[in-house]
Amino acid sequence: MHYLDDSLLPENQEKLVIQVAPYGPEFLPGDSDDIPVTMDEQIQKAVDCYNAGAQVLHVHVREADGHGSKRLELFNEMLGRLREAVPEMILQVGGSISFAPPEGADQAKWLDYDTRHLLADLDPKPDQVTIAINTSQMNIIELLTDDDIAGTSLQNPVLQKAYRDMVVEAGPEFYLEHLRRLTAAGIQPHFMLGSVHQLETVERLIRKGHYTGPLVLNYVAIGGGSAGLHPADLFEFIRRTPDGAVLTIETIMRNVTPMCTVAIALGQHVRVGIEDNLWGRKGERRTSVEQVEQMVRIANELGRDIASCKESREIYKLDEVYSGTDDALAKIGFPPNRQPGQVGFLHHA
Numbered sequence: 001m002h003y004l005d006d007s008l009l010p011e012n013q014e015k016l017v018i019q020v021a022p023y024g025p026e027f028l029p030g031d032s033d034d035i036p037v038t039m040d041e042q043i044q045k046a047v048d049c050y051n052a053g054a055q056v057l058h059v060h061v062r063e064a065d066g067h068g069s070k071r072l073e074l075f076n077e078m079l080g081r082l083r084e085a086v087p088e089m090i091l092q093v094g095g096s097i098s099f100a101p102p103e104g105a106d107q108a109k110w111l112d113y114d115t116r117h118l119l120a121d122l123d124p125k126p127d128q129v130t131i132a133i134n135t136s137q138m139n140i141i142e143l144l145t146d147d148d149i150a151g152t153s154l155q156n157p158v159l160q161k162a163y164r165d166m167v168v169e170a171g172p173e174f175y176l177e178h179l180r181r182l183t184a185a186g187i188q189p190h191f192m193l194g195s196v197h198q199l200e201t202v203e204r205l206i207r208k209g210h211y212t213g214p215l216v217l218n219y220v221a222i223g224g225g226s227a228g229l230h231p232a233d234l235f236e237f238i239r240r241t242p243d244g245a246v247l248t249i250e251t252i253m254r255n256v257t258p259m260c261t262v263a264i265a266l267g268q269h270v271r272v273g274i275e276d277n278l279w280g281r282k283g284e285r286r287t288s289v290e291q292v293e294q295m296v297r298i299a300n301e302l303g304r305d306i307a308s309c310k311e312s313r314e315i316y317k318l319d320e321v322y323s324g325t326d327d328a329l330a331k332i333g334f335p336p337n338r339q340p341g342q343v344g345f346l347h348h349a
Helices: 039-052 072-085 113-121 157-164 172-184 196-207 231-240 253-265 288-302 309-315 325-332
Strands: 018-020 056-059 090-093 128-132 188-193 216-221 246-251 269-272
Touching: 018 288, 039 056, 039 072, 039 288, 056 072, 072 090, 072 113, 090 309, 113 172, 128 172, 172 188, 172 196, 188 196, 196 231, 196 325, 216 231, 231 246, 231 253, 246 253, 253 269, 253 288, 269 288
Parallel strands: 018 056, 018 269, 056 090, 090 128, 128 188, 188 216, 216 246, 246 269
Antiparallel strands: none
């Protein structure tokens, strides 16, 4: 993204979109007082986050026993109730469905390709489904400290091993078909990218016509196969993201507040919630609602306005359809494809 001399002035920035991930599939109900278990509790959590100022809800579902659900019929039930309870919110289903291991198991695993493809058939359909690009390690333990997991099930060595060894299976066989199905269903893919190399793969997909819609993505700084916490890597990812894309910063535990503060100041968007972070000040728990409220306060201090849900839909370009590869490249902000006989560096018309 290109920053002009006045790009840091809040009146020249898009209004802030706040994603919230309040369902925390890697945690168990005893890990926090803020984990909704029953369907009624899960719906009420969405309402509370909406009232606090969030516009985008990252959706996972729990079974009645508190474990993360892998049943798509339960997702259908929850989406139907969410459409009634928070009709303005953007509903974004997590593409893993649930990566939590079965009780007592020592392997955390994303579901198989065929099962994940069925997210395109959810009814009612969500606005977005998150999508990983390229198979990679997803060791969510790597950056966690003893303080981070104090009092949670992640102190259990069996669960630590399960999450340490987790792999995101997302090769070309998966993402080419998944993008096709989501697009055909009118569901916007929300790209979850942990490096500039994954961003480069997405650019190639667009250049080859495999995806020609708006580019909405998260920079995933959770370590263990994704980006880490060095600010230079964050700045480089922002620099490499085209001007017509929408970028949200996502990180882990107490790093959420400083990284999201930087994101707000730089005109980007933020994600919070107990899926990523349980903490406020060291040793003090902070709920998903309190995390949303904090982002609203920080944005207010910086003078940046908060988007409404309607404005967030416009920022996310949820209702836009591009006519093809050339149109997508131009609107996303990539240079055009090279034509026969063209030499030198290409630039926007």
